[in-house]
Amino acid sequence: MSLKPLKTLTIGAVATLLASAAFANPYEKFEGTTVVVSWPALAHFQAAEELIEEFVEETGIDVEVDALQYLKLRDRQILEMSKPEGEYDVVSWVVMWKGEYVSKGLLTPLSEFFTSGSLVDPLYDxxxxxxxxxxxxxxxxxxKGYMPGKSGALYGIPFGAETSILAYRKDIFEEQGIEVPTTYDELAAVMTKLDEAGIPALTSRGKTGHQVTAAWLLHLAPMGGKIFDEEWNPVVNSPEAVKAAEFLRHVARTGPTGIETFGFGEAAAAFLQGDAAMHLDTLKIAAMSRNPSLSKIDGKVGYALHPVGTRCGSETGGFAMGIPANAPNKEAAFLFIQYMTSKAGDQRMVELGGDPIRISTLQNNADKFPDYTVTAEQLPCADPDWRPLIPEWNEINIDVLGQALTQVITTDDPIQPIMDEANEKLRAIMEREGYYTWANYRKSQ
Structure with missing residues (x-):
C-alpha cells in the first residue's frame, strides 16, 4: 500500500525536475543553430557587431550577418523572401518598405512569438x-495601412530608428551672437545672417531622387503639409508644401557648396568637418559628432528641438527588424531580436556607439549625452505620417518628387507650377493603383 503514493510522488518529482531543466535556459534548445541576418552596412549596425558576439557567447546560437549597402538591401531581401524557403532568418528594413513586405506576405507577425512563455522574456517591456x-x-x-490604429499588427521591432533634431555649432552661434532658433521664421533669419557673415548655414541632402525628397519632407511636416489628404488626394502643391519647397531653396542658397549633390553622408560630413553651422536631419548626427574618425567638431556641438512651423512635426524613419515568412529558424530569430532590443541590449548599443530605441535608455544616459534629453522631448512630436509608407512610395519619392525638387533647388523657376505638375503625376499613379476605386464607386451610386 505504501508503494502507490511513493510511485506517484516519484513520477511527479521527475516531471517537475524535467520541466525545470527544460526551462532553465531558454536558449539551450537552439544551441548550435545559425541565425542569418540581413541588414545594412551602416554605423549603428556595425556598432552592433560586438553585441552579436556577446549574444553568441551567452546563448550558443551562431549568427551570420549579410551586410549590404542599404540601397541594395530591398531587392536582395525581396528575392530571398520570395523563395519557398529563404536563407534569411532576420531582415532589417527601412521603414518605407514595411507595407510592401507585408502586402506581399513576406513577413511573420510577431504575435506568433509574443504568445510563447518559453520565448518571451517577462522583463522585455x-x-x-x-x-x-x-x-x-x-x-x-x-x-492608411501604415499608421497607428486598431487594425494594425506588429511585424518588426525598431533597431536603428530615428527622428530629427537640430545640431548646431555652439562656438559659431556665440561668436555671431545668435540665439538657437525654435521656429522656422527664426531658423530662416539665422540662415540669412550666417550667409551674410560668409558662413555656410544649414547643410542638407539635395541629390536628385530620394535624398532631396527627404530634405523637403523635413520641412513639410512642421510647416503643416502632407503628401496626401485623408482620401488619398495628393496635396504636394498646397500652400504649405510650396512654402516648404521655398525654404529648401533658401537652404541650398545659404548652405555649403554642393548641396545639390549631397546624400546623407555628404550632408553630414559638411557639418562634421566644420563646413556648415547647422544640421537639421536625423539624430544620428550626434553619435557621429562624437566619433573622432568622422568629426572635427566634438565638444562644439549643441542640440535643440526641430524648429516648429505651424506645428511640431519631426521625422520618423530608420530601420526595424523582423522575421521573414520563409525563415528556416524563426524561434531562434525571435530570441536574437529580443536580445538585441532588450533593455540590456539597448544600453550596450549606447556603449558601443549606436542609437537607443527605449525611453528608459534615453533617460538613464541623459547626463552623459545631452542630445538624449532633446530626443526624448522630441519623440512625442515625431510625425507617424511624415511620409506615406505605401508600396508606391518608391516611385513617388524618386521619380516624381525627387525630380521636381531638384528643379526647385537648382533653378530659379517659379515653384508653384513645379509642384502643380508633380501633383498631377502623383494623382495619375494613385489612379493607376486603384486608390480612388471606392470614391469613384460612391460617386456612381
Missing amino acids: IDDIADAYLQNGGVVGGT
Missing part, C-alpha cells in the same frame, strides 16, 4: 520602446 519608433517601423495595417 515592449512598452518602454519609443512608441513613434515602434509604430513607424514595425506596425502595419492601421490607419
Whole structure:
C-alpha cells in the first residue's frame, strides 16, 4: 500500500525536475543553430557587431550577418523572401518598405512569438520602446495601412530608428551672437545672417531622387503639409508644401557648396568637418559628432528641438527588424531580436556607439549625452505620417518628387507650377493603383 503514493510522488518529482531543466535556459534548445541576418552596412549596425558576439557567447546560437549597402538591401531581401524557403532568418528594413513586405506576405507577425512563455522574456517591456519608433517601423495595417490604429499588427521591432533634431555649432552661434532658433521664421533669419557673415548655414541632402525628397519632407511636416489628404488626394502643391519647397531653396542658397549633390553622408560630413553651422536631419548626427574618425567638431556641438512651423512635426524613419515568412529558424530569430532590443541590449548599443530605441535608455544616459534629453522631448512630436509608407512610395519619392525638387533647388523657376505638375503625376499613379476605386464607386451610386 505504501508503494502507490511513493510511485506517484516519484513520477511527479521527475516531471517537475524535467520541466525545470527544460526551462532553465531558454536558449539551450537552439544551441548550435545559425541565425542569418540581413541588414545594412551602416554605423549603428556595425556598432552592433560586438553585441552579436556577446549574444553568441551567452546563448550558443551562431549568427551570420549579410551586410549590404542599404540601397541594395530591398531587392536582395525581396528575392530571398520570395523563395519557398529563404536563407534569411532576420531582415532589417527601412521603414518605407514595411507595407510592401507585408502586402506581399513576406513577413511573420510577431504575435506568433509574443504568445510563447518559453520565448518571451517577462522583463522585455515592449512598452518602454519609443512608441513613434515602434509604430513607424514595425506596425502595419492601421490607419492608411501604415499608421497607428486598431487594425494594425506588429511585424518588426525598431533597431536603428530615428527622428530629427537640430545640431548646431555652439562656438559659431556665440561668436555671431545668435540665439538657437525654435521656429522656422527664426531658423530662416539665422540662415540669412550666417550667409551674410560668409558662413555656410544649414547643410542638407539635395541629390536628385530620394535624398532631396527627404530634405523637403523635413520641412513639410512642421510647416503643416502632407503628401496626401485623408482620401488619398495628393496635396504636394498646397500652400504649405510650396512654402516648404521655398525654404529648401533658401537652404541650398545659404548652405555649403554642393548641396545639390549631397546624400546623407555628404550632408553630414559638411557639418562634421566644420563646413556648415547647422544640421537639421536625423539624430544620428550626434553619435557621429562624437566619433573622432568622422568629426572635427566634438565638444562644439549643441542640440535643440526641430524648429516648429505651424506645428511640431519631426521625422520618423530608420530601420526595424523582423522575421521573414520563409525563415528556416524563426524561434531562434525571435530570441536574437529580443536580445538585441532588450533593455540590456539597448544600453550596450549606447556603449558601443549606436542609437537607443527605449525611453528608459534615453533617460538613464541623459547626463552623459545631452542630445538624449532633446530626443526624448522630441519623440512625442515625431510625425507617424511624415511620409506615406505605401508600396508606391518608391516611385513617388524618386521619380516624381525627387525630380521636381531638384528643379526647385537648382533653378530659379517659379515653384508653384513645379509642384502643380508633380501633383498631377502623383494623382495619375494613385489612379493607376486603384486608390480612388471606392470614391469613384460612391460617386456612381
